Amino acid sequence: MTARFHNPVDTRFGWGSLQELVSLTENQKVTLVTFPEARGLGLVNRIQDLLGDRLVHVIEDVQPNPDVAQLRGTYERFWQEAGDCHTVLAVGGGSAIDTAKALIVGTASGAFDELLSLLATGKPFTPPRSKLLIAAPTTAGTGSEVTPWATIWDAASHKKYSLHLECTWPTVAIVDPELMLTVPGSVTISTGLDALSHALESVWNINANPVSDTFAVSAISDILECLPLLSRDLSNKELRSRMALAALKAGLAFSNTKTALAHSISYEMTLHHGLPHGIACSFTLPLVLGLAWGHDEARDRTLQHIFGNDLHRAQDRLRNFLHSLNVKTEFADYGVTATQAQQMIDFAMQGARGKNFIGSRAA
Incomplete structure (x- = not known):
């Protein structure tokens, strides 16, 4: 079979690569979408200095x-x-990147x-107007800078919406590990585990291929x-760069496969x-590894190349x-009973992401 891998995002990686904004936005008007702490960290002023009067609008909440x-x-x-x-x-x-993806789709x-x-x-649709998107992640984990997907939540109605259009692929991704130096430990861990999940989910996936597996x-x-190592040495530039690159590779992997059961449960x-x-x-990765094994x-x-041939040892390694x-x-540990957990897994198997899981066909 022919393996196909496609990713249209112009990706810039490296320490200090935020400077690329200057050439990328020439003769453009730019809106910045960022998080509330960005101004206190000096990030908004830094971008203002890079863009000058090209920066016409700032959303920082x-x-x-x-x-x-x-x-x-x-x-x-915004509109x-x-x-x-x-x-x-x-x-x-x-x-921030998901918010920006929602904003650029004009009605x-x-x-x-x-x-x-x-x-x-x-159903897919073509919006009557849209904007270009440049994504510069400040965490090593989301992968959103090289994927077209965004999740919009409606907590009051216990619903979520998935956004995925041709225009929601970022035009450019700037992965600058320097932006990640100030990320606190808890967020470093949480986003790093998101990246691990992206990578594993792209392996136990019906859409996997040798190219996505490589990433x-x-x-x-x-x-x-x-x-x-990074969780114990948050200011280590080499480790920040390694995690940034790992998260980027995980994002490239699942940009072609989508996620699977662990995300559906999440x-x-x-x-x-x-x-x-x-x-x-x-938190379910050891469990889902067991459900994936043998199908x-x-x-x-591919899984045994990573973890060896013994399933229980593999699960123990992930769990530890x-x-x-x-x-x-x-x-x-999260207040979910065994009955509720099984119901959640069964329900997740039937979701769009759950159906990407190689074990869903046997469920």
């Missing part, structure tokens, strides 16, 4: 897990006040609820070695139990890795 309750006003103000900008620059973690009316109605159909296996190896854990995304999608010879070979980062690995 992005919250974790972008929710419709806040996004509605942000979206409508009213900065509708003539060319490019949206997202600087932050997954929430005919400029109303956010029109966008929600289109997303609720679950995934390398990312998994790097994260298992690097993340515990949505319920975030909506109903309040778990941060990186923890919600990683596909090619997938088993998570425990070393103070991440609990049982549903009961």
